[in-house]
Amino acid sequence: MDPKLLSKENRNSFIESNKNFIYKIAYKICKRNLTWQNDDELSIALIAFNKACNTYNEKKGNFFSYTAMLIKNSLIDFFRKNQNTPYLIFDNTKIAEDDDNSNYIDFKSSINKYEIDCENQNRAQEIALFSQELKKYKLNFSELIKSSPSHIDTRNNLLNLALSCLKNENILKYIKDKRLLPISQISLLTNTNKKHLEKWRRYLIVLILILSSDEYPYIKSYLNIKVGEKFE
Known part of the structure; x- marks a missing residue:
């Protein structure tokens, strides 16, 4: 399934059906209860999910793990730019979904060898790019x-x-x-x-x-x- 190929109506339906997933990723990052009506964090997460639909391709690995990464980075950027920036700490836990969620497949079991190889290749390219910057x-x-x-x-x-x-x-x-x-x-x-x-x-x-x-x-x-x- 490639989200870019969905019609506008189907895209909206796809996003709506995954709002539980979006909320859970935002909640795990923000570490507090959120409401769709009052919290900018959920709006940021929703925009990041839609961006993931626009930018995803199979070379990026599993769609939901890719989306979780975009939501995480978007929220970090939001916190950094916000005047009341929360302090950040390193987290040794992984973002993961509940067992009973039927809207998306388990991150670990869903990533096959091809997807892992693609992710490793993208990661290697990113590290090579960063190495060149470090040399400066x-x-x-x-x-x-x-x-x-x-x-x-x-x-x-x-x-x-x-x-x-x-x-x-x-x-x-x-x-x-x-x-x-x-x-x-x-x-x-x-x-x-x-x-x-x-x-x-x-x-x-x-x-x-x-x-x-x-x-x-x-x-x-x-x-x-x-x-x-x-x-x-």
């Missing part, structure tokens, strides 16, 4: 593995520091133009110790590059970011 900053994946924090609290703290940088146009422009992290400027903005920023300089640059671009949906999905509470 004199970084590579080997260094990143060595410089990545192992403690979850540190990762969450750095994620929110990166989020603060993304909301500051001057800092983001400096990073893109100079290919460097403006330590002093970020320290003043976030009230963070310079030594801490310098220690995680490489990791922060990578987070900022990933979150500021729409070119890396697989890498964003791999990070498993969700809305959470502010860390003191």
Whole structure:
């Protein structure tokens, strides 16, 4: 089934029949009850679902896993741009549907070998593209593995520091133009110790590059970011 081929009437019916799926994905990301009448998050999720219908092809793998990724990324972008941006944390759980849902097939059982091969190919292309960008900053994946924090609290703290940088146009422009992290400027903005920023300089640059671009949906999905509470 290719959603792009549906007529307008059938498209509307298809979307309506999957509103339960859309709600569940939004709920798992927002971690709170939502209502269709009052919450922008559900409108964002609905738009992302319709976008998935327009952009999906079989090379993108299972339709619903692809759609879940678009909804997740759209909501993250919405939170980032919103003035009252919720803090983000890394999530080790996977988005999954309930067993009794008959509107879509189980993510794991539905992805066959061909779809997995296609997803792996797309992921490899995305990683290759990101590797080329990292070279501009004199970084590579080997260094990143060595410089990545192992403690979850540190990762969450750095994620929110990166989020603060993304909301500051001057800092983001400096990073893109100079290919460097403006330590002093970020320290003043976030009230963070310079030594801490310098220690995680490489990791922060990578987070900022990933979150500021729409070119890396697989890498964003791999990070498993969700809305959470502010860390003191």
